Amino acid sequence: MVGPRRTKRAWVLAVVVGTLSFQVQSENTNSPKGSHAGYECAGESETTPSSATQWLERSLWASHCYAFQARAVAIDNVDVRTLALSHRIQDGIRQQVVQYLDGPSVSIERRSPVGRLAWTQEHSNGELPSPASWAAHLEKYYAIELEDNARVAGRDAVKLIFEPLDQWRFSREWWLDRDTGLLLKHVLSDQQDRIIETFQITQLQSPQKYTGRVRESTPSVILNTPWHTTWLPDGFVAQPVTFSGDDVHQRVYSDGLATVSIFVDPLASEETTVLQEGVKQLGVSAVAIEHAITAEGRWQLVAIGELPVSTLQRIVSSISFDLVEGHVLESGDEVEQ
Numbered sequence: 001m002v003g004p005r006r007t008k009r010a011w012v013l014a015v016v017v018g019t020l021s022f023q024v025q026s027e028n029t030n031s032p033k034g035s036h037a038g039y040e041c042a043g044e045s046e047t048t049p050s051s052a053t054q055w056l057e058r059s060l061w062a063s064h065c066y067a068f069q070a071r072a073v074a075i076d077n078v079d080v081r082t083l084a085l086s087h088r089i090q091d092g093i094r095q096q097v098v099q100y101l102d103g104p105s106v107s108i109e110r111r112s113p114v115g116r117l118a119w120t121q122e123h124s125n126g127e128l129p130s131p132a133s134w135a136a137h138l139e140k141y142y143a144i145e146l147e148d149n150a151r152v153a154g155r156d157a158v159k160l161i162f163e164p165l166d167q168w169r170f171s172r173e174w175w176l177d178r179d180t181g182l183l184l185k186h187v188l189s190d191q192q193d194r195i196i197e198t199f200q201i202t203q204l205q206s207p208q209k210y211t212g213r214v215r216e217s218t219p220s221v222i223l224n225t226p227w228h229t230t231w232l233p234d235g236f237v238a239q240p241v242t243f244s245g246d247d248v249h250q251r252v253y254s255d256g257l258a259t260v261s262i263f264v265d266p267l268a269s270e271e272t273t274v275l276q277e278g279v280k281q282l283g284v285s286a287v288a289i290e291h292a293i294t295a296e297g298r299w300q301l302v303a304i305g306e307l308p309v310s311t312l313q314r315i316v317s318s319i320s321f322d323l324v325e326g327h328v329l330e331s332g333d334e335v336e337q
Contacts, residue, residue, distance in 0.1 A: 062181035
């Protein structure tokens with residue numbers, strides 16, 4: 001029998017899978033009209049970066065423009081997982097597959113492990129942020145330091161240290177391959193410098209640079225749902241999400257590194273699994289759950305992300321039901337919190 005702890009953890013993982021659009025398929029080749037054409041890999045500078053900001057930009061280019069095979073290990077306070085990673089690019093379409101090598105055989109597609117681009121107001125017209133704007137956004141909310149002469153998985157590397165400028169997010173450390181800019185190691189730590197998760201590539205096999213244009217679709221952003229958050233940490237902005245159907249109760253926000261997903265579902269619905277109120281730390285992710293009563297009925301409010309539990313509690317407690325009809329962001333609409 002599967003125990004309660006395993007059941008709850010499986011639920012959280014399912015939420016994360018849905019939030020990040022993990023699919024066992026390549027990215028959609030039929031980008032909606034008005035979507036950004038993507039990133040021109042041939043346009044990346046070949047000059048070795050000399051600053052933390054330049055290495056950030058290189059890491060984003062690398063996560064889009066290099067095809068590779070790798071083995072990795074991910075360690076958190078729940079378990080240790082060994083992974084096989086594959087990033088392929090064909091005709092400008094990226095396919096990123098993660099295969100779990102422990103336990104039941106599972107293969108999923110996931111987005112690049114090097115951060116999530118933070119969309120800002122100026123990017124609500126359907127264009128993707130540039131590597132430079134992404135790096136500039138991060139510098140507003142993290143003190144970023146560069147250390148040289150590192151080594152990971154037998155490869156020369158540089159180390160980036162991200163120290164948050166407030167108490168609402170965690171610190172991070174990245175080790176980037178000096179030759180390609182690919183992420184080799186990532187450490188997430190809490191406010192007491194306790195390591196929450198370590199991700200490390202143990203073997204990187206012959207990365208090959210793609211020289212064409214990598215195409216990206218721009219999914220819609222949920223806007224003006226019948227609820228909204230009245231508080232988020234500075235720098236968190238609405239992110240593109242994919243969805244199906246009209247009954248959508250999800251929003252995603254990111255500061256460029258950390259991501260929080262918010263779900264609001266009616267407790268009267270047979271499809272809603274009623275969860276106990278409170279906070280839970282399950283591996284690298286934490287979840288905050290509250291129940292609310294409005295004139296329309298009872299609701300379950302959930303916030304999940306790689307953030308301190310106090311942050312998630314404040315976010316979920318800030319959810320307000322004072323908006324009316326919801327609609328989906330169309331190209332050219334303004335992104336709101």
